[in-house]
Amino acid sequence: xxxxxxxxxxxxxxxxxxxxxxxxxxxxxxxxxxxxxxxxxxxxxxxxxxxxxxxxxxxxxxxxxxxxxxxxxxxxxxxxxxxxxxxxxxxxxxxxxxxxxxxxxxxxxxxxxxxxxxxxxxxxxxxxxxxxxxxxxxxxxxxxxxxxxxxxxxxxxxxxxxxxxxxxxxxxxxxxxxxxxxxxxxxx
Numbered sequence: 001x002x003x004x005x006x007x008x009x010x011x012x013x014x015x016x017x018x019x020x021x022x023x024x025x026x027x028x029x030x031x032x033x034x035x036x037x038x039x040x041x042x043x044x045x046x047x048x049x050x051x052x053x054x055x056x057x058x059x060x061x062x063x064x065x066x067x068x069x070x071x072x073x074x075x076x077x078x079x080x081x082x083x084x085x086x087x088x089x090x091x092x093x094x095x096x097x098x099x100x101x102x103x104x105x106x107x108x109x110x111x112x113x114x115x116x117x118x119x120x121x122x123x124x125x126x127x128x129x130x131x132x133x134x135x136x137x138x139x140x141x142x143x144x145x146x147x148x149x150x151x152x153x154x155x156x157x158x159x160x161x162x163x164x165x166x167x168x169x170x171x172x173x174x175x176x177x178x179x180x181x182x183x184x185x186x187x188x
Contacts, residue, residue, distance in 0.1 A: 002077075002109040002110060003034075003073075003077055003111055004073075004076050004077075004110065005076065006062055006076035006077070008076070012064055012067065013064070014055050014076075016057070020057045020059045022055060022056070022057055023056045023057060023058055023132055024129060025054075025055050026053055026054050026129065028052070028123070029053075029122040029123035030051065030063065030119065030121055030122070031049070031051050031118075031119070031120040031121075031122060032052065032054075032063045032119055033047060033117065033118040033120075034047070034074055034077065034115070034116075035116045035117070035118075036111050037114040048073055048074035049074070050063075050066075050074045050075075051065070051122075052065040052066040053066065056129070056133055056136060058139075058140075059080065059081060060079055061078075061079045061081065061101075061133065062077070062079075063076065063119075079101075079117075080106075080140070081140035082141055082144045083106065084101055084104075085103065086101070086102045087099060087102075087130070087133065087134065087137065088100040088101075089126070096122075098118050098119060099119040099129070100116060101116065101117045101119065102114075102115075102116055103115045103116065
């Protein structure tokens with residue numbers, strides 16, 4: 001996760017990283033409220049609120065502040081999908097639906113532990129976006145687990161290496177006897 005680290009092109013659209021592909025783009029009408037807890041105990045959290053666009057890619061969720069709002073501490077926000085700790089679709093009684101996202105901060109990314117983002121869509125329904133985000137998040141977590149499992153596999157040793165390194169030969173005849181409680185006529 002990184003605050004104000006997204007590389008933008010001339011039209012203020014995020015530049016893809018490597019083989020990154022857009023899954024869903026909502027160019028305008030997105031309200032982002034970012035709550036960042038204070039690093040000091042008892043301090044008040046910082047709330048940053050901006051309107052702009054959001055890009056859901058196969059690797060990250062990106063918010064870009066819209067033009068014409070001057071300078072803001074929340075210009076861009078990039079969250080790797082695997083850093084979305086949880087998502088919660090909120091349906092308040094007297095206001096618009098929104099998505100609440102708990103974010104795992106990255107070292108040097110500008111956020112602290114316990115950071116949350118509220119995402120509201122002004123011009124369209126929220127459900128399609130939430131569904132697409134959940135699918136991509138699950139895929140990212142699956143891929144992360146798979147790569148971790150591949151990295152943890154033990155090294156393969158060939159049977160000839162194991163046999164030559166063994167000091168005592170295997171007693172094969174002891175393993176081929178039938179069990180004591182075997183039925184009559186049972187051969188191992």
